[in-house]
Amino acid sequence: MGKWTRRAFITTGVLAGGTLAVGIAIRPGDRRSKVTDLIAGEEETVLNVWVKISPDNIITAVVPHADMGQGTQTTLAMMLADEMDADWSNVEMLEAPSHEQYANYALAKGYAFGEKDFPSFLIDTVDGFFLKATQFMGLQITGGSTAVRTTGMIAMRVAGAATKSILKQAASDTWQVPVEELESKNSQIHHAPSNRSAPYASFAAQASELSIPPRPKLKAEDEFSIMGRSVQRLDVPAKVDGTASFGIDTVLPGMKYAAVKAAPIFGDKVKSMDTTTVQDMPGVRKVIDLGDAVAVVADGYWQAKQAIDKITVEYESGGNGDVEQSNIYEQFATDMDHAIEAGDQQVDFETGDAEAVLSASSRVVEAEYRVPYLAHATMEPMNCTAWLHDGECELWTGTQNPLGFAMEVADALDMDADNVTLHNQYLGGGFGRRAFPDYTIQAARVASQVPYPVKLIWSREEDMRHDHYRDANISRFKAALDESGKPTVWINQFVEKHDPAEAPLIPYGIDNQFIHFAASKTHVPWGFWRSVDHSLHGFFTESFIDELAVAAGKDPYQFRHDLLADAPRHQAVLDLAAEKAGWGETLPDNWGRGIAIQKSFGSIVAEVVDVEVKDGKPRAHRVVCVVDAGYAFHPDGMKAQMEGGIIYGLTAALYGEISIHRGSVAQSNFHDYQMLRMNESPAIETYIINSGEAIGGAGEPGTPAIAPALANAIYDAVGIRIRELPIKHHDLRREDLESRDVA
Amino acid sequence: MISLSINGERHDIDVDPSTPLLWVIREQAGLTGTKFGCGIAQCGACTVHLNGSPIRSCVTPVQAAANQNITTIEGVGSADAGLHAIQQAWIDEQVPQCGYCQSGQIMSAVALLAQNQSPSDADIDRAMSGNVCRCGTYPRIRRGIKRAAAMLADTANTGAHSNG
Numbered sequence: 001m002g003k004w005t006r007r008a009f010i011t012t013g014v015l016a017g018g019t020l021a022v023g024i025a026i027r028p029g030d031r032r033s034k035v036t037d038l039i040a041g042e043e044e045t046v047l048n049v050w051v052k053i054s055p056d057n058i059i060t061a062v063v064p065h066a067d068m069g070q071g072t073q074t075t076l077a078m079m080l081a082d083e084m085d086a087d088w089s090n091v092e093m094l095e096a097p098s099h100e101q102y103a104n105y106a107l108a109k110g111y112a113f114g115e116k117d118f119p120s121f122l123i124d125t126v127d128g129f130f131l132k133a134t135q136f137m138g139l140q141i142t143g144g145s146t147a148v149r150t151t152g153m154i155a156m157r158v159a160g161a162a163t164k165s166i167l168k169q170a171a172s173d174t175w176q177v178p179v180e181e182l183e184s185k186n187s188q189i190h191h192a193p194s195n196r197s198a199p200y201a202s203f204a205a206q207a208s209e210l211s212i213p214p215r216p217k218l219k220a221e222d223e224f225s226i227m228g229r230s231v232q233r234l235d236v237p238a239k240v241d242g243t244a245s246f247g248i249d250t251v252l253p254g255m256k257y258a259a260v261k262a263a264p265i266f267g268d269k270v271k272s273m274d275t276t277t278v279q280d281m282p283g284v285r286k287v288i289d290l291g292d293a294v295a296v297v298a299d300g301y302w303q304a305k306q307a308i309d310k311i312t313v314e315y316e317s318g319g320n321g322d323v324e325q326s327n328i329y330e331q332f333a334t335d336m337d338h339a340i341e342a343g344d345q346q347v348d349f350e351t352g353d354a355e356a357v358l359s360a361s362s363r364v365v366e367a368e369y370r371v372p373y374l375a376h377a378t379m380e381p382m383n384c385t386a387w388l389h390d391g392e393c394e395l396w397t398g399t400q401n402p403l404g405f406a407m408e409v410a411d412a413l414d415m416d417a418d419n420v421t422l423h424n425q426y427l428g429g430g431f432g433r434r435a436f437p438d439y440t441i442q443a444a445r446v447a448s449q450v451p452y453p454v455k456l457i458w459s460r461e462e463d464m465r466h467d468h469y470r471d472a473n474i475s476r477f478k479a480a481l482d483e484s485g486k487p488t489v490w491i492n493q494f495v496e497k498h499d500p501a502e503a504p505l506i507p508y509g510i511d512n513q514f515i516h517f518a519a520s521k522t523h524v525p526w527g528f529w530r531s532v533d534h535s536l537h538g539f540f541t542e543s544f545i546d547e548l549a550v551a552a553g554k555d556p557y558q559f560r561h562d563l564l565a566d567a568p569r570h571q572a573v574l575d576l577a578a579e580k581a582g583w584g585e586t587l588p589d590n591w592g593r594g595i596a597i598q599k600s601f602g603s604i605v606a607e608v609v610d611v612e613v614k615d616g617k618p619r620a621h622r623v624v625c626v627v628d629a630g631y632a633f634h635p636d637g638m639k640a641q642m643e644g645g646i647i648y649g650l651t652a653a654l655y656g657e658i659s660i661h662r663g664s665v666a667q668s669n670f671h672d673y674q675m676l677r678m679n680e681s682p683a684i685e686t687y688i689i690n691s692g693e694a695i696g697g698a699g700e701p702g703t704p705a706i707a708p709a710l711a712n713a714i715y716d717a718v719g720i721r722i723r724e725l726p727i728k729h730h731d732l733r734r735e736d737l738e739s740r741d742v743a
Numbered sequence: 744m745i746s747l748s749i750n751g752e753r754h755d756i757d758v759d760p761s762t763p764l765l766w767v768i769r770e771q772a773g774l775t776g777t778k779f780g781c782g783i784a785q786c787g788a789c790t791v792h793l794n795g796s797p798i799r800s801c802v803t804p805v806q807a808a809a810n811q812n813i814t815t816i817e818g819v820g821s822a823d824a825g826l827h828a829i830q831q832a833w834i835d836e837q838v839p840q841c842g843y844c845q846s847g848q849i850m851s852a853v854a855l856l857a858q859n860q861s862p863s864d865a866d867i868d869r870a871m872s873g874n875v876c877r878c879g880t881y882p883r884i885r886r887g888i889k890r891a892a893a894m895l896a897d898t899a900n901t902g903a904h905s906n907g
Contacts, residue, residue, distance in 0.1 A: 069840030239842030242776020242816035428843030647879025679868035681881035
């Protein structure tokens with residue numbers, strides 16, 4: 001075994017297809033060389049890639065993740081600072097430049113290890129391994145709710161502890177005293193016997209010559225001084241006075257503006273365009289055919305926008321111009337039937353003999369659910385500023401994957417990746433959308449045709465119609481109950497599958513399960529959408545389990561509780577949510593209460609919704625949320641993420657619908673892709689369980705349980721079961737209900 | 744040439760008079776705190792004050808604002824010049840997440856408090872429902888407005904000077 005130093009480090013394997021294969025490789029060379037140039041100013045000593053200390057004892061945490069509002073950068077800085085015994089009031093945060101040295105290997109680790117804890121003996125070696133692996137893969141991604149649980153737990157804390165260790169060693173060497181007699185606190189080192197104190201900075205130069213210990217000791221929870229506290233987020237002050245600079249706020253000397261319009265039908269290409277109407281418009285500089293889109297460059301954005309709306313474009317059909325949303329659902333249904341008939345179901349999970357037990361059962365429950373496509377609709381529309389000069393391409397944008405974007409642009413322009421630099425800006429919302437580089441490539445291609453920098457901005461309509469969408473889906477269930485009302489069979493079929501793999505699986509103790517899916521591709525581009533597959537399967541499975549409770553004549557909370565006997569962590573979360581919500585209380589007429597639970601990205605979340613149905617419409621008044629993410633390093637940040645995830649999911653459940661008409665997206669802006677607003681926002685109470693289990697994510701896990709909890713609450717209020725989203729299409733009036741004679 | 748007064752400063756701008764005020768504020772005046780969100784007055788990200796009243800600058804032709812008092816987020820307060828009570832409350836309640844909509848949210852909230860010193864929940868709903876937040880900060884915005892109202896009331900009661 002080798003050791004983890006800055007000059008050479010051992011790697012333990014190679015990454016193939018996202019899985020780990022063990023092997024040994026040595027990557028020689030000083031990993032600081034280029035990084036020093038990138039992040040170190042005058043008189044600063046870079047100790048390792050995650051921390052720098054300036055002569056005035058300011059400690060800067062270099063954080064390899066974008067902040068799109070989730071507070072990750074603050075939490076990661078806290079984790080490093082705490083292990084370092086730093087003075088938090090003198091800690092600053094810097095987002096890592098998009099350079100291969102910062103490749104986000106922690107994310108790859110999170111995937112490769114399937115969220116398992118890393119064996120501690122591997123910590124020093126897997127870091128090196130993944131650094132190399134992800135340099136190759138171009139990962140520097142913020143997504144998958146991975147930042148704190150992987151980058152934070154492994155990289156930041158280890159870096160902090162290691163840095164503290166070499167600073168103390170340097171102090172010991174300088175003062176000629178045993179290192180055991182030294183104490184570190186508030187970015188100072190003290191030697192009590194000789195009554196000496198000195199700031200970290202005074203030992204920085206010497207410390208940087210020492211080898212980093214391979215396995216520094218991390219703090220136990222009772223030693224935390226910054227972690228676990230709700231410190232104020234570092235990015236908030238700039239977000240209350242207009243000074244925070246988002247991608248769209250980039251200003252460069254001589255910069256022009258571009259508006260763009262892509263072929264409305266996915267798959268179409270530009271055949272010809274008539275630009276005579278715009279050539280003489282004021283400010284218009286150039287019209288550019290991008291193959292699948294047209295762009296106009298002008299002196300101002302409004303001039304470019306006016307011009308692009310006047311250009312007539314003829315498209316070459318990609319063959320999707322007749323597709324309607326109804327065709328897509330028909331295709332799903334047909335493909336599901338065919339998969340069963342042909343026996344080529346793709347099996348997700350199987351235990352027992354579900355089909356045999358089902359056919360022998362007398363109490364069978366069946367249901368079919370469907371959900372539509374969803375757009376991200378980040379508040380900041382897609383945009384990127386690009387400038388090609390001196391053989392280089394510089395990009396300014398907000399992205400969840402800066403390194404990957406730079407590499408995609410290099411490919412698109414046929415440039416060397418070393419000559420493409422991306423300056424990441426604040427993201428005006430990400431939610432998965434800003435993991436896709438289409439807008440960045442467009443901006444670079446436009447800029448490659450002009451001698452000045454260009455800021456390309458998508459209109460809201462362009463943003464809505466050229467997203468990468470949460471998929472539409474159909475989910476079919478069959479279940480059997482025994483005489484006591486306990487489910488014995490769970491059969492579930494849906495179409496397509498993305499991430500995470502476990503999203504359709506249930507935590508409940510049901511002996512016979514068969515979960516499978518059918519392939520059914522469409523021409524609609526797919527994308528990660530906050531909580532990804534959990535956003536639909538949470539709704540499907542937690543609605544259907546509620547139907548089983550009703551069929552069994554049991555209380556939906558108690559029914560779940562009993563089925564979670566072998567899942568005590570789930571049970572604790574569920575129980576606390578029910579207790580805090582006052583489960584079992586009598587509610588006013590037309591009010592209902594619903595519960596749901598979903599584990600995603602390593603965190604278990606249960607939510608209880610109180611809904612009032614009035615004039616056929618639901619109004620969620622209160623949401624009680626309980627989250628067990630193992631440990632909340634920043635409790636208020638965790639609560640903010642739960643609130644955000646709940647409102648994001650509630651918006652989708654009530655209103656979210658992207659539908660396909662003549663091959664393109666029918667919706668275009670917030671008037672027809674409706675948003676939840678202040679007057680509809682529920683009161684949200686979040687309770688945190690620090691179970692001490694493996695660390696889970698926060699950005700996404702708040703979303704999956706809210707749609708089913710709301711739908712279950714509506715059933716409780718008026719007896720109408722929501723099996724298709726969005727809820728706005730359902731008339732929830734009781735008189736209808738009574739005439740339909742639904743129980 | 745159109746003459747604009749933005750945050751008390753005069754800007755003489757040569758621009759098509761039908762251009763939305765938003766783009767003139769951002770591109771000609773160089774004040775990028777005011778954001779583009781939808782272009783059709785549906786999201787409130789572009790909210791500024793025209794003579795103290797909140798308007799959507801993305802649908803307001805620049806000529807309609809000529810020679811009147813325009814206030815943007817940059818004119819509300821800053822760390823150096825002193826924060827408005829709303830801005831301080833936004834920090835205290837840790838309101839922003841991505842932060843993109845918050846300039847517009849703050850402009851609407853400042854206008855609300857200017858005409859109603861102790862807004863009820865219904866008043867807040869009315870004043871703030873034109874501003875969309877995709878990060879879901881509504882519960883904190885509500886708390887922030889109430890906290891700012893209390894701060895202003897305290898200041899008024901003790902006779903101290905407000906920074907805003």
